[in-house]
Structure formats: C-alpha cells, structure tokens
Amino acid sequence: MAKATIRDVARASGVGLSTVSRVVNGNYPVNEQTRARVLKAIAELGYVPDAAARSMKTNRTLLVGIVVPDISNASMMQAVRGAERVLAAAGYALMIASSEDNAAGEQRILGDFFSRKVDAVILATCQTDAAYFRRLQTDAPLVFMERGVPGLEADLVAEDHETAAETLTEMLLANGHRRIALVNGGPHIPAAQRRQDGFVRALRAHGLAPEPRYVIRANTAGSARALRDLFTSLPGDAWPTAVFATNNRRAEVVVSTLESLGLRIPDDISVVSYGNANLGENHALRLTYVDQEPAELGRLAGELVLKRIRQGASGTTGPVRMSSEATIVSGNSHRRIAERV
Amino acid sequence: MAKATIRDVARASGVGLSTVSRVVNGNYPVNEQTRARVLKAIAELGYVPDAAARSMKTNRTLLVGIVVPDISNASMMQAVRGAERVLAAAGYALMIASSEDNAAGEQRILGDFFSRKVDAVILATCQTDAAYFRRLQTDAPLVFMERGVPGLEADLVAEDHETAAETLTEMLLANGHRRIALVNGGPHIPAAQRRQDGFVRALRAHGLAPEPRYVIRANTAGSARALRDLFTSLPGDAWPTAVFATNNRRAEVVVSTLESLGLRIPDDISVVSYGNANLGENHALRLTYVDQEPAELGRLAGELVLKRIRQGASGTTGPVRMSSEATIVSGNSHRRIAERV
DNA sequence: TAGAAACAAGCAAACGTTTTCTTTTGAGGA
C-alpha cells in the first residue's frame, strides 16, 4: 500500500501505461471493457496520479499563488475566500503567503511561487516597482487585487472607490442634505483621495462646492479631534447635517464623538460610512454604509485568473480593470431632512 | 529567456549536469573556481530549478497543506498566520483551502492535497471519522489543530480549555467571589464542556460546589434570557457577584443584559470572559478575559509539523498533544470584593 | 619515484507521467 504508480495499474489490469493514462485523463477514446478493468485496478490499488510528474509533462501545476499583506486581515481573507471558491471549482489549489506589508518579503514569496511554476498569481501588492512586475508578467498571468501599481499595464481588480463614494454622497443629497462633512484619511493614501474625488463629484453634480471647513483629513485620532472642533467652533445653524466617514475606524470615532457632543443619530445628524463599522453588539444604531464586498472582489479576481490561464499566451487582450459594484446597505443612521432654500 | 534548464547552465559553464546540481544544492563539495563559473551562468541565464522535477526525485514538495472550516474566520486565520511564519522560515509554502465546515468538502481537499504530495497537513477538521484519518496518517504527517478526533491517536494542537477556564475562575475566587454564574453553550459542544469542567474544578479546589441555578447552558439568545431570569427571580442577596461568559458572543450579551438590568460593571457585578469580546469602540468597559492567542496555536502546529517532517517515518514518537498557555488579560470588568463568611 | 588516498566532476539511471508514433485487431466493402 506504499504508493501505486501508473505502472502498477497497467500491470494489474494487463494494459499499457498509455491506456491507463488515457482512462485517467479521459481525453482519448478507450474501449468500455478495458476502461472498466483499469478503473477497477485503480480503485483496488488506490492509485492517485502523481502531481509532480504530471505537471512536469504538462507544464501546468493547477496551482494559483496568492499574496496578501496580512493573512489575518478579515476583509483580505474574505477576498481570498471568494477567489478560492471559484478556483477550487475549476480544480485549482491555492498557495497563500503573507508579505507582512514588506516589499522584500513580497519578492521573496513571488520568487518562490514562480519557481514552483504556479499557473497564475493574485497579488495584493505593497510595492510599486513597475519594472519588477513587468518582468514577472512574462512568466505567468499576474492579477492585482485591491491595489494597483502606477505605470504598470496589468490586470487589476479593485473596488471603485470613487463611484461608491459618489453614490453614497448622492444618496445623502437626495435626502435633502446640503452641508455634508467628510471625515477622511490623509492625502497620501490613494484610496482616501479617490473616495474624496467621488464625494466632490457628487456635490458638483448638484451644483455644490465642497466646503473646506467640512472636509477633515487626518489620521483616526486626529479625525475625532477635528470633528469635535468643527462642531464647537461653528454656530449651530452652520453645522453639517450629515457626516460621511470614509472608513470603518473613522465611522466608529465619528459616532462616539457625535454622541459625546450630545447629538442624536439620526435625529440631529445623519452618519454614513464607507465600509461597515463595528459599533458593538449593544449599540442600537445600524450604520448606513457602502458595502465593500471583498468576497465579490476575490471572485472577480479568481475568474479573471481563470480566463487568463485559459487564454494562455495567445489572445493577449489588453489589461483589464474590474470593480465590484458598490451597494449601499441602508441602516438607521441617516434620515431625510427638509431641504433648505 | 524562455526557461533555462539545468542542462543549459551545464552547457554554458562547461560542466556536467551533476556539478550544477551540486552547486545549487550545496550538498557536495565542489571546486571553488567551477562553483563560481556555474553561479555566474545561473545568474546570467536566470536559471531557477524546477520544483516539479525536483520533487519527483526527492519525494519532497516543501509544501504543507492547511485545511480550515472557514477561511474568513479571524481567529483561524491568525492561527494560519502563526503557522505560516514558522513554515515559511523553514522554506515551506502553504496550500490553503476551506472545507466550508463540510465533511465531504474536507475529504475532497485532503484528497487533492495528498495527490499533490504535500509534506504534511495541518487540519482544523469538521468531521470525526477516525478510521478515515488513520488511513491518511500513513501518507504524511497529519497535525490536528483546535479540534481533535475522538478515538484517534494523532498529534493535536489545541488550547487547553479546561485549564484556561480554571485559571480564570481561580482568579475570581482569589478576588473574593463565591457566587459565580457560568453562562455557557449547550452540552453538545465539546469545548463548552471542557470549559465548564475547568470552572467546576476551580470551585471544587476551593471547597465549593457549583450551584446549578448559576449555571446557564443555552445558545446565545437563550443565554441572555436565562441570565435575566436568574436576576429577576432571585432576591438581591442571592445574586451572583460575578459572571463568567464562556465565549465572546456570550460576553457581549451578558454585558448588555446586565447593563439593561441597571447593574454597573464592575461595581455591582464582575464580568469575565473566555475570549475577548467586541463591546464597540465607544464602550468604556475593557473586559477581563482569557486570551486565546490563536497565532501561538498556529506557531505550535507549524513547529510540530516541522518536527514530524524531519523525523520522517523514523522515530515514531507517540502522538503529541500541545496547548498554548492560557494568559489572562486583565481589564476593568472585574473587581475584588469583600469575602463573606 | 611509485603507489595510495583524496578530491572533483562526469555519466547515466532513475522518478512517474503524457503523448507521438506505430502496431495490432477487427470490421466493412468490393
């Protein structure tokens, strides 16, 4: 019961090696009777084809590598799960490694993956060396997830921050809000910038200009302070009627800051967020937010990878950019207000 | 620049194939001069050994499979991360797949892993078929994580629920508490039973018997109701002075139930928990809890796997059971009370 | 100076498949 090889099966069923191979792979016609004999032998010997030998001949490993900055980050892992679902269904297994948000680590991992001849790689990169990736791209399909590389022509699957933020802002505007505060991350964060662009675009579409006083850009702790300052420094009738927090951590501090100022949500002020925040089991508030659906993102990445693998070197369609559609989950943290003249 | 083989390197540097192999693997002495020549050729051709061919000869893939029920479960993934760290350092890559808490899925995955000749498998199983696993064990080291299989002699890395619960209870007792309520899951959950055993053991060690009225066993929603009933049905001087919630979800409902009863934590009642609960960004309460340290668990699993791989078939030490040490994180949700006579 | 030991490096045989090419077999048509 050590390890049965194709040879053993051939001997046991009295056929040649090629016949066994054909039965296993089913890519050539084989007589029904002999097929049955072979299958029986396979079952009896518990034969399982050796993946290494097989991929040496076929040059395919049925292996897809995936690199993420942090393997314990929940949203990343949901994306991985989405990708895993579609890849596993197609017979691909997933190799995973975490770069620990470290360019050197990422390169080490990619080197390992490529020496293992993965059929493709999904990559949430933490570096921006376009030349490096251009070299890699020639070896196997490379699909970027979540973060792209400036100046690199490559497949990218990422949420559409701008449109999502625009849609959410749109909704506030449609609910009569005109003075909307944006609590956003610093300008060096690309995603933050894109979300702000969407926010501004929605305002502009309504003929409004973003009011600089209402736009906060700071780290999470700074955001809390700035928001408090905003409310304490302005007269009540100049207060924003809604606050847009651009990520979940910010949403949490926004809620607690507003509550500590004695404002009730949504009666006194509406709050919406990009991404769902955890307000705690007991909080009655259910946030209105843009659902990021990382699993959907992963699914897209997985399907793109499959497509690329099937295309092979041929039919080099140009790089593709895909986004999951932004959906808004409506909670009870916002309300319609009377439009002011 | 297609794909350089060892043959190309040999030709380019004017040596035999074996010499190149020896340079690459460094397991045989080779003249310093020729080694330099070979290394130069390797660098120039961008030669990378083919993992498939290599593992066909060596029967090692440097691949470890890991199966979890849910790839997006945070604590599982922290464990995976812990394992990944130590395995990556030893040159092993990780194949991951999620069984979706489904025995058939798990077997499909394991079949795939074994046909890929993984060097070992780490498994958070969701099935209990000991015979099935006994067969698998002969193929490659199999280390169970978190959940074991009754009746199976196998390596198991799991938290020591009993000791951890005992230690936490111990701490309450040392703080003068004598009437401690346990809010626990149903009896069919093995981990719940073990935690309760630890709880009881600590009480016994102090000459106390568990008071049945104080022990709640129900699902999360039922726990909330039962706890409320407990307090409304008992006279105030028979109330527990502390509540031990056996998991994070329960801790959350325990806190909200107690608060809704008008009890202040920790002034009126102490609360401790097995595992950290998320009380929300804004809650001033910081729970006292047993830290489960899943990453540590993963690290242990990874190291055990490495040990098993190194042992090979030889030195079959009996199956090992390891646990991470239980550490208590002390928050402000409990306090010392005056001992009663 | 001759012979033995020590060291370097090459040859070739695996490892377990897939696949091309060839052979065998049986059936159908003339």
Added chain:
DNA sequence: TCCTCAAAAGAAAACGTTTGCTTGTTTCTA
C-alpha cells in the same frame, strides 16, 4: 476472399532533476 480503414492499445521518448557509481586528476606518503 482479400484489401482497406478505423479504432484501440502499446512502445518509447521525452519532461528536468538528483544521485550512485565511475573515472580522472591531484597531492601526499613511503
């Protein structure tokens, strides 16, 4: 009855390594 043709199955050559065995070249000892 013979020939042709299709279908089925076998033989053997890869795929890119590792490694046991062998050969060739030094260097040291006597």
